Amino acid sequence: xxxxxxxxxxxxxxxxxxxxxxxxxxxxxxxxxxxxxxxxxxxxxxxxxxxxxxxxxxxxxxxxxxxxxxxxxxxxxxxxxxxxxxxxxxxxxxxxxxxxxxxxxxxxxxxxxxxxxxxxxxxxxxxxxxxxxxxxxxxxxxxxxxxxxxxxxxxxxxxxxxxxxxxxxxxxxxxxxxxxxxxxxxxxxxxxxxxxxxxxxxxxxxxxxxxxxxxxxxxxxxxxxxxxxxxxxxxxxxxxxxxxxxxxxxxxxxxxxxxxxxxxxxxxxxxxxxxxxxxxxxxxxxxxxxxxxxxxxxxxxxxxxxxxxxxxxxxxxxxxxxxxxxxxxxxxxxxxxxxxxxxxxxxxxxxxxxxxxxxxxxxxxxxxxxxxxxxxxxxxxxxxxxxxxxxxxxxxxxxxxxxxxxxxxxxxxxxxxxxxxxxxxxxxxxxxxxxxxxxxxxxxxxxxxxxxxxxxxxxxxxxxxxxxxxxxxxxxxxxxxxxxxxxxxxxxxxxxxxxxxxxxxxxxxxxxxxxxxxxxxxxxxxxxxxxxxxxxxxxxxxxxxxxxxxxxxxxxxxxxxxxxxxxxxxxxxxxxxxxxxxxxxxxxxxxxxxxxxxxxxxxxxx
RNA sequence: GGCGCAGUAGUUCAGUCGGUUUAGAAUGCCAGCCUGUCACGCUGGAGGUCGUGGGUUCGAGCCCCAUCUGCGUCGCCA
Numbered sequence: 294x295x296x297x298x299x300x301x302x303x304x305x306x307x308x309x310x311x312x313x314x315x316x317x318x319x320x321x322x323x324x325x326x327x328x329x330x331x332x333x334x335x336x337x338x339x340x341x342x343x344x345x346x347x348x349x350x351x352x353x354x355x356x357x358x359x360x361x362x363x364x365x366x367x368x369x370x371x372x373x374x375x376x377x378x379x380x381x382x383x384x385x386x387x388x389x390x391x392x393x394x395x396x397x398x399x400x401x402x403x404x405x406x407x408x409x410x411x412x413x414x415x416x417x418x419x420x421x422x423x424x425x426x427x428x429x430x431x432x433x434x435x436x437x438x439x440x441x442x443x444x445x446x447x448x449x450x451x452x453x454x455x456x457x458x459x460x461x462x463x464x465x466x467x468x469x470x471x472x473x474x475x476x477x478x479x480x481x482x483x484x485x486x487x488x489x490x491x492x493x494x495x496x497x498x499x500x501x502x503x504x505x506x507x508x509x510x511x512x513x514x515x516x517x518x519x520x521x522x523x524x525x526x527x528x529x530x531x532x533x534x535x536x537x538x539x540x541x542x543x544x545x546x547x548x549x550x551x552x553x554x555x556x557x558x559x560x561x562x563x564x565x566x567x568x569x570x571x572x573x574x575x576x577x578x579x580x581x582x583x584x585x586x587x588x589x590x591x592x593x594x595x596x597x598x599x600x601x602x603x604x605x606x607x608x609x610x611x612x613x614x615x616x617x618x619x620x621x622x623x624x625x626x627x628x629x630x631x632x633x634x635x636x637x638x639x640x641x642x643x644x645x646x647x648x649x650x651x652x653x654x655x656x657x658x659x660x661x662x663x664x665x666x667x668x669x670x671x672x673x674x675x676x677x678x679x680x681x682x683x684x685x686x687x688x689x690x691x692x693x694x695x696x697x698x699x700x701x702x703x704x705x706x707x708x709x710x711x712x713x714x715x716x717x718x719x720x721x722x723x724x725x726x727x728x729x730x731x732x733x734x735x736x737x738x739x740x741x742x743x744x745x746x747x748x749x750x751x752x753x754x755x756x757x758x759x760x761x762x763x764x765x766x767x768x769x770x771x772x773x774x775x776x777x778x779x780x781x782x783x784x785x786x787x788x789x790x791x792x793x794x795x796x797x798x799x800x801x802x803x804x805x806x807x808x809x810x811x812x813x814x815x816x817x818x819x820x821x822x823x824x825x826x827x828x829x830x831x832x833x834x835x836x837x838x839x840x841x842x843x844x845x846x847x848x849x850x851x852x853x854x855x856x857x858x859x860x861x862x863x864x865x866x867x868x869x870x871x872x873x874x875x876x877x878x879x880x881x882x883x884x885x886x887x888x889x890x891x892x893x894x895x896x897x898x899x
Numbered sequence: 900g901g902c903g904c905a906g907u908a909g910u911u912c913a914g915u916c917g918g919u920u921u922a923g924a925a926u927g928c929c930a931g932c933c934u935g936u937c938a939c940g941c942u943g944g945a946g947g948u949c950g951u952g953g954g955u956u957c958g959a960g961c962c963c964c965a966u967c968u969g970c971g972u973c974g975c976c977a
Contacts, residue, residue, distance in 0.1 A: 329935095329937065335936095336935080338937065380935085409910070410910055411926090411927080421970085474976085474977035475976055522976075525971070525972090646973080743977065744977050748977070750977090855970090856971090857969095
């Protein structure tokens with residue numbers, strides 16, 4: 294049965310015992326990782342977040358304590374007092390394997406049910422179970438390491454930006470909904486019936502107002518919310534390292550930030566990233582890698598073979614080209630012996646990215662491929678030269694009337710084939726900046742231009758003249774930082790001119806009344822002396838995922854949500870009492886013609 | 900909203916062509932024994948809504964339909 298702590302104070306954590314403490318009387322507390330009862334001799338491995346240490350009870354231990362120890366099960370919470378001694382049989386695999394605590398007094402502070410999975414790194418439990426019992430999952434050493442690392446990274450972040458002259462300033466979580474961007478999470482106002490706060494998608498407007506207010510270097514480790522579908526690298530609530538600088542241009546911002554990232558990699562991974570980071574324009578990144586976040590750890594760049602494809606008799610190529618599209622290819626090194634089955638599988642893969650199909654060619658002496666009927670020996674030679682392909686390589690070709698589909702599907706194919714063929718080197722870190730993003734992109738659904746980054750991003754000065762004539766060609770003073778194909782962060786120089794900002798809103802199709810309603814306070818602020826400013830925001834969760842070597846951000850978030858945005862541990866979101874709804878002047882209209890009150894639903898609820 | 904994968908003991912899984920016992924294995928759990936274990940060992944035992952609901956069939960863990968849950972992904976994510 295559970296006992297009270299008789300006022301004992303821990304001497305140290307379990308794995309913090311040292312050989313120097315041998316012979317000393319220590320008080321330790323923690324969880325029973327494993328109890329081994331050999332009859333007259335009982336071992337208990339005591340665990341806490343520092344690691345483990347072995348407890349031992351033998352014939353010299355008080356009999357009552359031996360009996361108690363015999364009843365100890367996994368995950369019981371224990372407090373023990375005893376003498377630290379050198380072990381007679383050392384365990385070299387254990388950090389504290391040379392010592393053990395000989396127990397004189399043992400208190401069971403808490404008993405425990407048998408956990409649904411082992412509290413070990415290779416627990417092997419499925420993720421739903423882990424998330425339901427997240428507090429047990431978080432006891433696993435690998436999860437504790439991840440969260441401890443996260444603590445270290447946020448501390449390094451605060452220290453770095455502090456030294457650089459940044460102030461950490463909090464911004465509100467209950468803010469005004471903005472029409473652009475992702476779906477907002479809404480919070481009803483009790484005081485103003487029918488009015489809603491939104492949770493911030495980012496502190497964007499507030500950090501710009503802080504620049505107006507004269508806090509010329511701001512940063513914040515900020516919670517952000519976007520009501521959109523989840524992915525392995527996306528949660529509805531996530532954390533940004535958010536910063537903004539006044540009086541600084543793009544090069545100064547990039548300089549500070551690549552020093553920041555390189556500092557983190559040095560401190561956390563012990564890796565030196567060469568400064569400055571390479572830079573690619575968005576155009577270059579798209580045409581060479583088919584991605585705005587290229588993974589530079591390996592080659593396999595895209596080749597434009599449109600002109601050569603025009604000389605083939607392949608109807609698919611001709612159709613794509615005459616419709617204004619392109620034909621592009623990648624070369625898979627040593628891919629010549631690929632099977633039809635594997636080709637089919639890759640063709641299936643690119644279809645998810647809206648590519649119609651996949652052509653292939655092995656330019657060996659006895660060429661193989663799906664387009665042999667349409668290309669002669671001379672053309673094969675030219676294609677191989679253009680694609681830098683040897684007779685042992687495989688050329689994969691995508692054609693489409695949309696150049697965008699060709700580029701993105703081929704870019705994804707580049708990543709997928711590299712993964713399948715094991716061409717991505719482990720332990721390599723390749724950081725870069727991607728710059729000169731388009732300012733706008735066309736929204737097919739809304740039939741209008743939308744901001745690619747956000748509506749406060751400044752156009753490049755060289756392209757100002759295109760704003761009225763060809764806005765889709767205007768490039769932005771925007772930049773993303775990318776490491777190993779992961780977009781870690783992105784930012785821009787902001788518009789700090791009221792007229793320019795108004796023009797931007799108008800190009801985005803936002804009427805003056807809407808602008809006044811949503812952004813009036815920003816435009817008004819711009820009348821009171823705005824320094825030029827710009828900033829960047831990092832996805833802390835993605836950064837942690839990369840540094841911890843995980844493939845899902847859920848592994849570096851203490852209490853993550855699942856794909857439908859619910860929490861398996863708490864059951865959130867939940868229904869609320871009618872009284873609560875009434876206080877907020879809310880009425881829930883359920884779909885499927887049924888007007889059910891929450892209380893009715895409650896009846897059916899488990 | 901679309902596509903794909905998964906769901907069988909507490910857990911991780913196997914389960915052949917739809918038919919042999921009471922649906923198995925490992926691990927965990929429980930009991931007994933055990934003085935140097937650390938994946939302790941040995942002996943014995945308990946433990947199942949085969950995700951759920953229909954259907955086909957003489958017969959369904961297995962086939963069909965629907966549905967729920969989790970994961971991946973497209974759309975979406977300024």
